Amino acid sequence: MNVSMWWKALRVIPRISREEWQKLDIISRWLVSTRAAVLLMTFISATIPGLLALRSGEFNLGRWLLLVFGLIFAHATNNLLNDYTDYKRGVDKDNYFRTQYGPQPLQSGLMSERELLTYAAVTGLIAVAAGIPLILFGGVTALVLMLVGVVFVLFYTWPLKYIGMGEIAVVLIWGPLMVGGGYFVITGSWDWNVVLASLPYALGPTTVLFGKHIDKLPQDAAKHIRTMPVILGEKVARYAVLGMIALMYLLVAALVISGYFSPIMLVVFLALYTLKSVWSVYKAPKPEKAPADYPEGTWPLWFSATSFYHNRSYGLFFLIGLVLALFIH
Secondary structure (H helix, E strand, O other), X not given: OOHXXXXXXXXXXXXXXXXXXXXXXXXXXXXXXXXXXXXXXXXXXXXXXXXXXXXXXXXXXHHHHHHHHXXXXXXXXXXXXXXXXXXXXXXXOOOOHHHHHOOOOOOOOOOOHHHHHHHHHHHHHHHHHXXXXXXHHHHXXXXXXXXXXXXHHHHOOOXXXXXXXXXXXXXXXXXXXXXXXXXXXXXXXXXXXXXXXXXXXXXXXXXXXXXXXHHOHHHXXXXXXEOHHHHHOHHHHHHHHHHHHHHXXXXXXXXXXXXXXXXXXXXXXXXXXXXXXXXXXXXXXXXXXXXXOOOOXXXXXOHHHHHHHHHHHHHXXXXXXXXXXXXXX
């Protein structure tokens, strides 16, 4: 067991040689191959409906835990299948962007196709196992929500990402599906106010994905992967991210004004301390090489790293606001 590697893989996407990989325990390998650092965003989206269910007096600990495990393992399955699909389509060949910021298990020679598919199958089965009791409780609606999630897991990498639908899919997944659907499987009731309340945070993971697609826009365009930034163009895509970040705060303010959120939710505005860094990065094109003071191991992530930095802070304050609102309520 290598607990230090577990912690590292939950914070960053570590770069690992084949020799280092061979020394890792199975949990470390799973965390590295599933890019566990980004699973934090899913945990936050799974926690939001739990806190909203607590507020409504309809919280169920068992169903919430099943939701958390189901969503995290579904996201992990998606990451494994993304790498498999891109590998089979030849996207990650020739030192492509993906292989520069972290190990691509297949392209880097860390795993065989059979091993990766075994990881994906076991991870996916855990997600399904967590979902079955929720379906038994939620009935047809819960089944439909789960099937929609399966469609996104299987078809995000291809064809959705190739036709500019990947970013839209992320808004729907991290918002209405995870939060709105999560609230339903916890409480047994659908609430459109919860769906609206999911949108501010759902835009966060979308800005991270947008940022990554801007980072690798030239490579994607060359390989005919028409992500939204490829379609919009680099400059428009950069300002689109800034617009989404502004909307994350404006939506919270609107929900406070409407009375659905307590004024204490305005604590999310404390995350604006990241604005200087975010603005300085997104106002200009990506530099040719990393600045001298850039964190080691982060390049070539530039826009996506900045979006992740902002989203992590925003998500933390969003949860703090929900928790404080519970005490006030």
